[in-house]
Amino acid sequence: MNKKLKCLYFSKLILYVSLLATGCTSTSTHEYISAVAWSDDNEQIAYILQQYDEKTVYPFSRNNENERYTLKLIGIDGSNNRVVSDNIKGYGTELYYKKEAQYFIIRNQENNKRIEKFNPDTIDYYILDLEGNIIREIKVNEGLSCPYYLSSISPVSIIPSPSGQILAIVSMSVGCQIEATFLDVDDEFAELQNTIIDGSNIANTFWLSDDYFFLNVCTNPKCKANWYLLKLDNTAKFIDKEEFNSLCLQGVLIGDEINSLGEKIVWNNPKEPIQIIKNQDSTSIELKELGLIFRNLDNPENCTLVSEY
DSSP: OOHHHHHHHHHHHHHHHHHHHHOEEEEEEEEEEEEEEEOTTSSEEEEEEEEEEEEEEETTEEEEEEEEEEEEEEETTSOSOEEEEEEEESEEEEEEEETTTTEEEEEEESSOOSSSOOOGGGEEEEEEOTTSOEEEEEEOOSOOOOTTOOTTSOSEEEEEOTTSSEEEEEEEETTTEEEEEEEETTTTTEEEEEEEEEOSEEEEEEESSSSEEEEEEESSSSOOSOEEEEETTTEEEEEOHHHHHTBOOTTOOOSTTBOTTSOEEEOOOTTSOOEEEOOOOOOEEEETTTTEEEEESSOOTTOBOGGGO
16 A cells, blocks of 8 residues: 555544544433322322433443433323422332322432342432422431342332321341331321331331331341331331231232222323223232242231231
8 A cells, every 4th residue: 555545544544433433412302101109089190200311422322311200190081180390300210199198209219220239329219298399308328238238129118108197217227237217297207116127138018007017128148028017116026927928918008009999000101091900909019039929918718917916
């Protein structure tokens, strides 16, 4: 190759590399419904409309940015669709709507990698009044030091009682301990009690009533089907698998996507109509890391009343 051709070749190469380096950029906005919740009277549905901008730099990369979401309300027939609070930064991944108690709870994360590792510093909860104002923010405890902590399981969970008058905040504490704190919503979220239980992970939680709260924890790298029954008299009763299977638990509903009539909301695409599946009178408990549905929440024959514990 002569000198002139070499110069032409390298000039074109430099131009090509320069074009690749700068790239061709395009941005598109995407949205989906990330969480839904029934109102107490079964007449409204609260939902989170998640949005993000996807920035593509050809031919190298594709990144999400400007993650934000809007809290909205809609009638079950699709009418009266309105904004409660908009342009909240992050990902809204969980929602409760306590209309009678007059608040919403939103779980906020900086990323949406649910299946991958949870970073405690990126998770918090917002409590909003019915006008969309944030009235309280609850963050995860820092300093998780348990060697058996499974980062695929969230280190915090906040669950309102059926009436909405009590909040249970369950979180990993320093060392291999799990802290369950109960707050009185009507008394400006005053602490009712605080219970510490040995454990490395929070496998599942649910309320049976405003008096009985169930907590499943992992006590080593393997999660087991064992539970604690926490009462608001500062007692914590250990319940093994056989005892749990014998309890009268019919009517327990896990997650606000199922209402008191046994109707389940199935809705992911805001451009599609709301689907409501009826006759969901019993839901199942899935214990994280066990990879199986543990049992249906119905009443086995000759079941034991929880009040007997």
